[in-house]
Amino acid sequence: MSQQRTAVVTGASSGIGEATARTLAAEGFRVVLAARRLDRLERTAAEIGGVACACDVTDPASVAALAEAAGPVVHVVVNNAGGAFGVDPIETADPAQWRQMYDVNVIGLLQVTQALLPALRASGDGLVVNIGSTAGRVAYETGGGYTAAKHATKVVTETMRLELVGEPIRISEVAPGMVNTPEFSLVRHGGDQAAADAVYAGVPDPLVAADVADAVAWIATRPAHVNIDELVIKPRAQAAQHKVHRTS
Ligand code: 8X3
Numbered sequence: 001m002s003q004q005r006t007a008v009v010t011g012a013s014s015g016i017g018e019a020t021a022r023t024l025a026a027e028g029f030r031v032v033l034a035a036r037r038l039d040r041l042e043r044t045a046a047e048i049g050g051v052a053c054a055c056d057v058t059d060p061a062s063v064a065a066l067a068e069a070a071g072p073v074v075h076v077v078v079n080n081a082g083g084a085f086g087v088d089p090i091e092t093a094d095p096a097q098w099r100q101m102y103d104v105n106v107i108g109l110l111q112v113t114q115a116l117l118p119a120l121r122a123s124g125d126g127l128v129v130n131i132g133s134t135a136g137r138v139a140y141e142t143g144g145g146y147t148a149a150k151h152a153t154k155v156v157t158e159t160m161r162l163e164l165v166g167e168p169i170r171i172s173e174v175a176p177g178m179v180n181t182p183e184f185s186l187v188r189h190g191g192d193q194a195a196a197d198a199v200y201a202g203v204p205d206p207l208v209a210a211d212v213a214d215a216v217a218w219i220a221t222r223p224a225h226v227n228i229d230e231l232v233i234k235p236r237a238q239a240a241q242h243k244v245h246r247t248s
Pocket of ligand 1: 132133134135176177178179
């Protein structure tokens with residue numbers, strides 16, 4: 001029997017990360033779930049037979065501990081930890097929130113990838129999937145800090161692919177549009193539930209976390225010579241960032 005493949009998923013305590021951990025486990029991976037909230041990770045890990053690892057991707061020591069927990073051979077790394085903080089226009093945006101967004105969406109991805117590259121190489125068939133966003137494709141009002149960070153995610157993904165060509169490591173980006181997860185919009189709006197809910201109001205069937213997880217799992221189950229560079233995924237009701245069908 002061939003050896004079980006290992007996948008590391010960051011931001012796995014909820015939303016797209018948790019769904020991805022579940023889907024990859026269902027595909028037969030040994031999944032290492034990383035996030036700051038260990039209690040939530042442990043619950044999911046117990047359900048899917050995975051490993052929970054408390055990890056703040058912005059903290060190098062914490063990322064080193066994740067690499068240790070993952071072990072010497074890792075086949076898939078899903079850099080999902082990220083988020084949007086604040087909805088202020090450029091004129092009044094808080095630089096601290098912009099730094100926080102760059103830190104988690106870009107530096108975190110860098111540090112996790114750096115720490116796990118030796119193990120990805122050792123697998124002989126490694127894959128990095130960076131979770132970007134349609135916010136990494138266009139600009140929109142009051143999203144400047146987040147769109148800047150997600151454009152960076154896209155470009156860093158492309159740079160990784162250039163620098164690692166010739167190695168047994170594939171590099172992909174999955175860029176979702178509207179995904180209705182319990183936390184993303186709420187965090188972005190500073191805990192204002194009404195404002196968070198308004199984003200999806202009247203939109204028939206926004207994506208759910210499992211839809212994105214499905215895309216990641218599809219990429220992770222292609223043959224080793226097939227690199228899916230990028231996959232943009234939106235609900236049918238979203239033709240473009242600003243063109244969203246609403247029934248009310
Ligand atoms: C989230 C998608 O539309 O809020 O990454 O920018 S959007």
